Structure formats: C-alpha cells, structure tokens
Amino acid sequence: MADGSSYNVKLYVYDLSKGLARQLSPMMLGKTVEGIWHTSIVAYEEEFFFGGGGITSCRPGCTILGMPDSTVNLGNTEVPQDLFQEYLSSLRESTYRPEKYHLFEHNCNTFSSEAAQFLTGKKIPSYITDLPSEVLATPFGQALRPLLDSVSITPSENGSLNGYGLR
Template sequence: MARAQVRLNVYDMYWLNEYASNVGVGIFHSGIEVYGIEYAYGGHPFTFSGVFENSPQDAEELGENFKFRESISIGETDFTAAEVRTLIKEIGKDFRGDKYHLISRNCNHFTAAFAKELTGKEIPGWINRLAAISGSIPFLERMLPQEWLTPVALQQSIDERDRERDRERERQRERRVESIEKAEEATESAIRRQLNDSQTTMLNGYAGRGSLTTHHEDASSSSSSSSDVSSSPSITRCNTDASINDGDVYYRPRVRFIEKEVHTHLSVTCFLRFFSLLFGSYSRITM
C-alpha cells in the first residue's frame, strides 16, 4: 500500500515574530498537509468543527497577517485520502470552533494531535512554545485581553463595540436635535421680542394720537359750551345711540373705536413683520 507524505506547514503571525523568534519564542500558525490538502484549525463562536481546508503553503488565503515560514516533513501515513477525511470529522468533534483558546487549544494543538494520529510522531516543540510558557505562568494569560483568547469573547467584544458605537451615534443624534431645538427657541424668542417692541412702539404712537384727539375735542367742547350754552349735550344723549347734534361730544364710543383700530393695526403689523423677519427683509410699515 502506498504511503502518503505528511508535512507541517508553518506561518509567521504578525511582524512581532521577526524579533520574538530570535529568543526562541514566536507566534506561529501551522497546518498539516496530506494528499495535497492542508488542514488547520481556527476559532469561531459556533458549536461545530473549527477545522478547515487551505491551499498548501498559501499565506494569502489565510490573511494579510500571515507569512509562510517553512514546511517540515513529519513522516508518512498509511491512511487513505478517504480515511483522512473520516479522521478529520472525528477530530473536529473535539476541536470545535467555540472551544478555541489561544493558550490551551489553538491551531498548533490541532496539528500536534493530527500529526500524532497520522504518523505517530510529534511536531517540533518550538511551534507551540509560547502557549506552553503562557500555560505554565498563569498571570501571563490574565494579562492578555480576553477577546484574544477565545472566539466567544472576541465575538462578545465585537458585539459590545457595535452596541457602544450605536449608543454613541444615538447620543450624537440627540445632541444635534437638542442644538436644533435651542436654535429654534432662540429664533422664536428673537421674533417675539421684535413683535413686542413693534407693539409697544405703535401703542405709544396711538396713545399720543388719542391724547391729541381728546385735547382737540375738549377744546372744541369748551368753545361750543361758551358760545351756545343751550346746545350742550345731556347725560342721556351721551349714553345712547341717538343722533348727535352739532357741538355734542360722544367721547366714550370714540375711545372704543380707537381701541379697535389699534388692535386691528397691531394684528396686521405683527403679521407683516413676522413674515418680513422670516424672509430677511424688514420693511417699515407706516400706519
């Protein structure tokens, strides 16, 4: 029976390996190549297998943070291609995506277990040395962000980041609405002040006119009374709607008429000034 070659393909992860590997500690990804297919393991937040297939030695297929380092011969296997696929399904039950852990169950733990099943041999110890050191020194693991360790924590971190982003967007929207409302209130307040100033000015003007009219009528009344005492109006005549003879003073209805006239002019003036403020053309209205 023909035996198939089993190779361990190793990849550098991140630029950090250019420095860390010089002191015997590196961050590596690895996969087992057999029958022209490379098998590797990665994490995800679901309860099915995290084992996946990859083109042998293709770092670009893994992602931009991976760089192919070397390929190491582990040995040969008696498993057929079909038996390898069956073995992958069985191993995948233990190496589920949601069970991935950067320190205790990573891609190198998978390649070590898979290589052992295929060839009965171990992979080089330096491949997973960082995980071994971190596992023996617990405080190192506690220093790492939880989202680095497991895909579940990573997904939770991503979800929380998305929620915080949505909350910040909502806060920004509320601030914009509040600013708009304040601007509208300031505009309305300015318009009300303009209208109040206009009303005060016109009321003062009409009060002056009413005073002049009253003085004029009082003078006319005095003149008429001194010239013709017999034609002075009676109290009954002033308080009725009867016709007024020459020289009669009908003062109270005149005051009421002036009040109505003022309110009418004020309403028209306020209306016109409101629209002149809105369209930016303030025009003087001569009453």
C-alpha cells in the same frame, strides 16, 4: 494498507507576528520568543488547520497567511485519505468544534500535533507546542491573558480575515 500507497505529511509553520515577536519579546517577556506560531498539516495535497471556524482546509499555501515561514517534513503516512477524512469528521463533531478553540490550551497547534500523530506517529516540534505555557509563565503573559483569551484565529482561503482578531 492493500495498495501500499504512501503520502508525504508536512507541517506548515507561520509566524503570525511577522518577526515582531523576536524583536519585542526580550523587552516585553524577558526572554526571546522566535515567533507566534500558527501551524497546519499538509497531506493529500491539502492544507488542514483549526481555528475559530473549526477544522477547515484549502489548497496548500492558499490561506490569508500565504506561504508558510517554514515547512517541517513529518515523514510519510500510509493512512488512506478517506480514513483521514473520517478521522477529521469525528474531530469536527467532538474536540475540534469552533466553540472549543482556545488560543492557549486548544488551538491550531494542538490540532496539528494530534493530526500529525494520527498520520505519522510523531508530534509536532515542542518549540511550537510549549510556547503558550512559556509566555504565560512571564509577568507580561499573565497581564495580557484576559485580552489574549478573547482572540480567535481563522485564516480563510478566500482572503477574508474570517475571525482574525477579537471575538
């Protein structure tokens, strides 16, 4: 990069269960699940995420979820913002269109991991990306799968639910 600019990249991690997963998972799943994770990438002073509305962005911490439960510093990137925007545009038209969202196989965490790898060369922590397969491996996860497959999560910046719940 000609100007040598470097930008910090963070992963915002939200527990959609607000602590209930940790409390109820031992009884329901037979193992402890620390949270039901929604993630987003924060770079260039913007928060980027994928949900039932496709790839969207807002000011950091301005989704309906508020401030994240935790933040992971993913390091720095030298990818210019305009190149990242071009990359997001291509993803919006291909693999991350709204109708491609799937709670277990192609979700916010899949997007965050791919975007993190593009920006920093690193994926997001595996405790987040491995959670769906861990839950589905339990009898309760298998029983709930038909219901969970119909869930779409899209935190909007204007405070509306915008796709939370069943679609």
